Amino acid sequence: MTKLVLETEGDTVVVVRRRFAAPPEAVYRAHLEPELIQQWMLGPEGWTMPECLNEARPGGAIRYAWSDGQGGGFHLTGEILELDPPHRIVHVERMHLPDPTPDNHVETTFAPDGDGTLMTMRMTLPDAATRKAMLETGMEYGMEASYARLDQTQTRADG
Amino acid sequence: MDTTLAALSDPTRRAILARLAEGEATVNELAAPFPISQPAISRHIKVLAAAGLIVQRVDGTKRPCRLAPGGLSDLDAYLDMLRNALRHNYDRLDRLLAASGEKKDEDP
Known part of the structure; x- marks a missing residue:
């Protein structure tokens, strides 16, 4: 089963959908509590998040810094706009690569789905220059290796 | 990339790209399957060319089109x-x- 659905909507929006076995309360918390965020919001294998600030209130600040463990990395700043626990988080964010990218508006919703959660994240696509900068930070390196590892994991899980 | 997405947002343009994936084609050949005028097809081709998705060459009075190498790579790489x-x-x-x-x- 493919768990992650990623679709473009019009020419500026990307919508991501993903089911979780855990209830909305738990998935919502994992998006706001730094000690939880630091354990999963890491991107490709090998990256860590040494710095994580999330003032989980409307108007609160967000600051995440990632490291590739080899001296490379980048950080993100943002602000929380709306919170409706445990259903909805609206925030803006920008990456510093090191120049700040245009603000990305992100709405994340958590809907009950049986015992679990259907999460929907709707975000603005970065422009071409921003995307190029993101690719150049090295986020794409190790992708092939990660794919291979993922394939192995899935084969084991399926088998 | 916004230009790419805008170019891809139209079903006729996606159909043109699908046809070109099979190989080079003239504007007349591209227009044949569609119930729209050749000038309308030419406009779609202009949008696709401006987005860097296709290239055209001159062959006498014809302007055959083909897919641009790497035309989709920016968007694909990011997604x-x-x-x-x-x-x-x-x-x-x-x-x-x-x-x-x-x-x-x-x-407990």
Whole structure:
């Protein structure tokens, strides 16, 4: 089963959908509590998040810094706009690569789905220059290796 | 990339790209399957060319079109990166949530 659905909507929006076995309360918390965020919001294998600030209130600040463990990395700043626990988080964010990218508006919703959660994240696509900068930070390196590892994991899980 | 997405947002243009994936074609050949005028097809071709998705060459009075090498690579590379990073993130989140769920069950 493919768990992650990623679709473009019009020419500026990307919508991501993903089911979780855990209830909305738990998935919502994992998006706001730094000690939880630091354990999963890491991107490709090998990256860590040494710095994580999330003032989980409307108007609160967000600051995440990632490291590739080899001296490379980048950080993100943002602000929380709306919170409706445990259903909805609206925030803006920008990456510093090191120049700040245009603000990305992100709405994340958590809907009950049986015992679990259907999460929907709707975000603005970065422009071409921003995307190029993101690719150049090295986020794409190790992708092939990660794919291979993922394939192995899935084969084991399926088998 | 916004130009790319705008170019891809139209079903006729996606059909033109699908046809060109099979090989080079003239404007007349591209227009044949569609119930719209050749000038309308030419406008679609201009949009695709401006987005860097196709290239045209001059062959006498004809202007055959073909897919531009790497025309989709920017968009594909970004969406692939995003999909892959999120897939890893959410697999980790699954494990984290499962572990904290078990811990909670053990609490008295």
